[in-house]
Amino acid sequence: MPPSARGMRIGLFGGSFNPIHAGHLLVMEETLRRLELDAMWVLVTPGNPLKNHDELRPLAERVRAAREAIANPRIHVTGFEAQKGFRYTWQTVRFLAQALPDRKFVWIMGADSLADFHRWERWQDIAATLPIAAYARPGASHRALASRTALALAHGQIDQEDASILARLPAPAWVYLHGRQSSLSSTAIRARKPQVNEN
Numbered sequence: 001m002p003p004s005a006r007g008m009r010i011g012l013f014g015g016s017f018n019p020i021h022a023g024h025l026l027v028m029e030e031t032l033r034r035l036e037l038d039a040m041w042v043l044v045t046p047g048n049p050l051k052n053h054d055e056l057r058p059l060a061e062r063v064r065a066a067r068e069a070i071a072n073p074r075i076h077v078t079g080f081e082a083q084k085g086f087r088y089t090w091q092t093v094r095f096l097a098q099a100l101p102d103r104k105f106v107w108i109m110g111a112d113s114l115a116d117f118h119r120w121e122r123w124q125d126i127a128a129t130l131p132i133a134a135y136a137r138p139g140a141s142h143r144a145l146a147s148r149t150a151l152a153l154a155h156g157q158i159d160q161e162d163a164s165i166l167a168r169l170p171a172p173a174w175v176y177l178h179g180r181q182s183s184l185s186s187t188a189i190r191a192r193k194p195q196v197n198e199n
């Protein structure tokens with residue numbers, strides 16, 4: 001391993017990105033800066049297990065569009081969960097923590113995802129494996145901060161002023177980041193763009 005990789009702080013930003021939009025880019029840039037991350041890995045999921053996949057564009061197309069949309073050289077896009085046959089996030093984070101124990105991974109998500117996090121498969125295991133950063137999203141902050149996860153992990157929450165140390169903290173640890181918000185969503189974009197294969 002190159003010495004520079006040891007201790008690298010890496011944000012893991014999982015998503016459907018169906019399609020990617022400026023709200024995603026805002027979360028990536030803000031968390032990179034405020035968590036003082038060295039890199040961000042954008043994990044384009046083969047399919048969120050809690051969502052209907054009828055409108056889900058092919059993985060290769062979503063990966064390609066994400067790469068085209070992202071100019072920051074610290075941000076890398078991958079569809080490796082599909083190659084590994086991973087369906088659930090606990091599989092991804094367990095694999096990465098075991099395969100790359102010298103990296104300091106942080107799971108990044110929007111406030112709406114934090115609000116639903118207790119519905120994810122083995123969510124307590126994920127929270128016990130790596131720190132989590134949740135970024136504000138219009139209409140989701142109250143739900144997120146009153147969520148089952150927020151209550152269960154209350155002892156691990158740190159102040160957003162201390163976000164730069166999050167990657168170094170042992171899990172469970174998490175931060176809620178307020179700040180500039182985007183009201184964009186992939187659902188709204190899909191609703192206004194006719195699909196290529198539409199009749």
Ligand SMILES: Nc1ncnc2c1ncn2[C@@H]1O[C@H](COP(=O)(O)OP(=O)(O)OP(=O)(O)O)[C@@H](O)[C@H]1O
Nearest residue numbers: 015016017023109110113136137182184185186187
């Ligand atoms: N506008 C936004 N502000 C903050 N976080 C966001 C925003 N849009 C998406 N996210 C976060 O980015 C991650 C990936 O989201 P996803 O690709 O599902 O986009 P989405 O716009 O929520 O999609 P959809 O409308 O299809 O549910 C999730 O953690 C989600 O919470």
Ligand SMILES: O=C(O)c1ccc[n+]([C@@H]2O[C@H](COP(=O)([O-])O)[C@@H](O)[C@H]2O)c1
Nearest residue numbers: 014015016045048050088089090120121
């Ligand atoms: O593992 C789970 O049970 C699980 C449930 C819901 C969402 N996720 C992950 O959360 C990330 C965000 O998904 P999405 O569709 O909201 O962009 C993505 O990496 C999904 O695989 C994971």
